[in-house]
Amino acid sequence: MKLGYNLQLEQTQKLIMTPELRQAIQLLQFNSLELNEYLSKELEENPMLELESPVREIEAIEIDKKEPDIDWKEYFEKYDDISYKPQVDKNVKDFNLEAFTSYTPSLREHLLFQLGLAKTKKSEYKIGEYIIQNIDNNGYLIASMDEIAKMTDSTPEKGSKVLEIIQGFEPTGVGARNLKECLCLQIRGDDPPIIKELIENYLEDIAYNRLHKIAKENDLEINIVQDACDYIRSLEPKPGRAFMGNSDDTKYIIPDATILLIDGEYVIQVNDYTGPRLNINNFYKNLIKDGSDIKTSEFLQEKFNSAMWIIRSIEQRRQTIYKVVESILKFQIEFFRKGEKALVPLTLKEIAEDIDMHESTISRATNGKYVQTPRGLFELKYFFSAGLSSFGGEVSSTCVKATIKELIDKEDSKKPLSDQQISKMIEQKGTKVSRRTIAKYRDELNIPASTLRRRY
Numbered sequence: 001m002k003l004g005y006n007l008q009l010e011q012t013q014k015l016i017m018t019p020e021l022r023q024a025i026q027l028l029q030f031n032s033l034e035l036n037e038y039l040s041k042e043l044e045e046n047p048m049l050e051l052e053s054p055v056r057e058i059e060a061i062e063i064d065k066k067e068p069d070i071d072w073k074e075y076f077e078k079y080d081d082i083s084y085k086p087q088v089d090k091n092v093k094d095f096n097l098e099a100f101t102s103y104t105p106s107l108r109e110h111l112l113f114q115l116g117l118a119k120t121k122k123s124e125y126k127i128g129e130y131i132i133q134n135i136d137n138n139g140y141l142i143a144s145m146d147e148i149a150k151m152t153d154s155t156p157e158k159g160s161k162v163l164e165i166i167q168g169f170e171p172t173g174v175g176a177r178n179l180k181e182c183l184c185l186q187i188r189g190d191d192p193p194i195i196k197e198l199i200e201n202y203l204e205d206i207a208y209n210r211l212h213k214i215a216k217e218n219d220l221e222i223n224i225v226q227d228a229c230d231y232i233r234s235l236e237p238k239p240g241r242a243f244m245g246n247s248d249d250t251k252y253i254i255p256d257a258t259i260l261l262i263d264g265e266y267v268i269q270v271n272d273y274t275g276p277r278l279n280i281n282n283f284y285k286n287l288i289k290d291g292s293d294i295k296t297s298e299f300l301q302e303k304f305n306s307a308m309w310i311i312r313s314i315e316q317r318r319q320t321i322y323k324v325v326e327s328i329l330k331f332q333i334e335f336f337r338k339g340e341k342a343l344v345p346l347t348l349k350e351i352a353e354d355i356d357m358h359e360s361t362i363s364r365a366t367n368g369k370y371v372q373t374p375r376g377l378f379e380l381k382y383f384f385s386a387g388l389s390s391f392g393g394e395v396s397s398t399c400v401k402a403t404i405k406e407l408i409d410k411e412d413s414k415k416p417l418s419d420q421q422i423s424k425m426i427e428q429k430g431t432k433v434s435r436r437t438i439a440k441y442r443d444e445l446n447i448p449a450s451t452l453r454r455r456y
Helices: 019-029 034-046 074-077 108-118 120-133 145-151 157-165 180-183 193-201 203-205 211-220 222-231 240-243 283-291 294-331 333-336 349-355 359-366 396-409 419-428 435-444
Strands: 050-053 257-262 265-270 278-280 370-373 375-380 387-390 393-396
Touching: 019 294, 019 359, 034 050, 034 294, 050 294, 050 375, 108 120, 108 157, 120 145, 120 294, 120 435, 145 157, 157 396, 180 193, 180 203, 180 387, 193 211, 193 222, 203 211, 203 222, 211 257, 211 294, 240 435, 257 294, 265 294, 278 283, 283 294, 294 333, 294 359, 349 359, 396 419, 396 435
Parallel strands: 257 370
Antiparallel strands: 050 278, 257 265, 370 375, 387 393
């Protein structure tokens, strides 16, 4: 074998991801909140970037060049000490966001307020405070009586006595240690004794709708058991969730685009919040032209190139989202006219071919993006669904789900439809769907099986 060094010229094809291309892909993939966080950071770091100020229409007004007469007495009556405070017209009411925002106390604040009103000793109040701090967001006590006694330097008997007081607070059922205790706390004094009996011994049977078993073992008529179970199901299993409205984990959806119906035509608007207009700062642009300081000019030139690329990427993102929404509107026009039963099967590949883009680009453009339509707010992914064979062509899985829900809503509750019966009824309408697929779609719709839907 001959060993040696030599030069060989080859021609190969490679896809090189430049930093600018990575940035453009990243911007397209961002949802509205992520994009604005990214742009806020860039606006802080790049002096060349600035948000475009809104354009306002100004009416032409003839301005009298003469200085107007000023009633200084009236001026000072309207304003306070103008040297230290902002000038605010007292005749104009101050409307701000805080004035319209209501505050709802947390569950712990609500319970501590009631504890303060209760007639308790100082030692009992200390125990009550510790108990309330150990009640989770669902309203359940997560500490044992022994732990409470140890941490408050008391006894389990004293802790149980204070817990009984707290369990009498609103919301009803709070302070329970398990589901059975929570439901029992919500029973009224005039409720039949069978209610408590069913809660303590037959919760699993109620969950699986085994009403015949309950009726047989307790020698009761089936309709009495049905009424008792309906009442138990109406009780609140998580009494604390009514106070979760002020949670910091609340997420808000800002649509990336809006489809409007104007004079019988659908018009698409891309939300400026999800793709704000950016400009180049004129002051720093003039500094580059001046060029008196070489280091400053080089720094600003680098920032200028970065700013221009961001502006182009944002505009490209806006155009891509617009084209994707426009293509979805074209394919799913019947959905906007007739509703979800008219939704047709659609894939990312079809949209990609329609607007001449890569399938991965469409995936990034639709992931986490929302559109506001005359029929409600939808994620763009909602409009893509698999197709099922039908005598009249393909039918989307969303359409089949809507049909399943409609059939179940109209069924006789005493004789609910089985998955096999639903499958046959849909097949009679022209679409062949297996029983297993019906069960899968029913689970996705959070609809229980026929045995659990049956009423007696």
